[in-house]
Amino acid sequence: MSCCESCKPKPKILAVILDLDGTLLDTESTTKGVLEEFLAKYGKQIDREREDKKRLGATQKESAAGVVKDYVLPLTPDQYTKEITPMYREQWQKAKPLPGANRLIKHLHKHGVPFALASNSLREYIDAKISHHRGWKEYFSVILGSDQVKEGKPSPYLFEEAAKRMGVDAAHCLVIEDSLVGVRAANAAKMKVVAVPPHTEAGCSSLADSVLHSLLEFQPELWGLPPFEDWIDNALPIEPIHVSISVNGSAAEVAEDGTSALPDQVFGLYFGWAKVDMNKSFKVVVSIGWDHYSCTAKRKICTYVIDGNNDHLSDQQIQLLLVGYIRELNGKDVTSLSVEMLEEYKCIAGASLDLPVFVHHSSSCL
Secondary structure, X not given: OOOOHHHOOOOOOOEEEEOOEOOOEOHHHHOOOHHHHHHHHOOOOOOHHHHHHOOOOOOHHHHHHHHHHHOOOOOOHHHHHHXXXXXXHHHHOXXXXXXXXXXXXXXXXXXXXXXXXXXXXXXXXXXXXXXXXXXXXXXXXXXXXXXXXXXXXXXXXXXXXXXXXXXXXXXXXXXXXXXXXXXXXXXXXXXXXXXXXXXXXXXXXXXXXXXXXXXXXXXXXXXXXXXXXXXXXXXXXXXXXXXXXXXXXXXXXXXXXXXXXXXXXXXXXXXXXXXXXXXXXXXXXXXXXXXXXXXXXXXXXXXXXXXXXXXXOOOEEEEEEEEEEEEOOOHHHHXXXXXXXXXXXXXXXXXXXXXXXXHHXXXXXX
């Protein structure tokens, strides 16, 4: 009797191939206003609903042709690209790594695991985007743009070429992607694929071998790769996340000026400090997820004061500084945490925030 598919051992992963935009780098948030500003020059108004529905991962040529056609611009796609690219370049330098991106890159490099960057962006644009991030260009074994192969994603050529240049068979490569286009390309290349999609790319779920909300959830050992060794007891130090929220009870909404600082991949159970005014700050546990029980998916943020009650935060505008991560959330956790679980997480967070690795961040909040 043959073994069922789920019982078959996974092939040993010898190399990793990473996408850039939306997987490692939050270019989406920093460039969100560029198209609107550009269209205004031609007396056009952006159709936000249409733009939000567009699939991620398109090549530069596909994207340019689509915009020119959708907004009936008096330009060729090449003219449009030439005019708008300087506006994008100015914003790319502000793009921040997504949660867990630097951690993963440094981990793979430290352990000598070959890893490539394969993006549907042009190679010139890739270089511009990563030039502001220390070590990225030097750490990657291979860097490829869509202009360096016959055809970009969802065709398999980018991933196949990356594997070829690393000298690793496709069956032993793991792709990490955020878009349906990228996941399909990995499938076509016959590679294993982990999807870390925004909530708008739910179609990835059925085609990927594994789906995560954030790179912080990635467990290399499940793929035969060296495990992370940076957890301190049950807490993980992270690059600080700043966000402004309005609190109503324990629930919160992201403030207008904080939206761009909170990409979809900020998801899970975090801890840090909540600053109410110039003189008051509190240690907090914060759950961040998406509430899919309403008609439209909404960001769900719950704050819990560690030493005291939430009356200190209720009905106020507060600044969150998140410096640690505890775990991922499941669907039920997004809307509520049990009293027992919450107390356990408060203990973990409270003890961690007294440790030097976490407490040194407090100077920017207190």
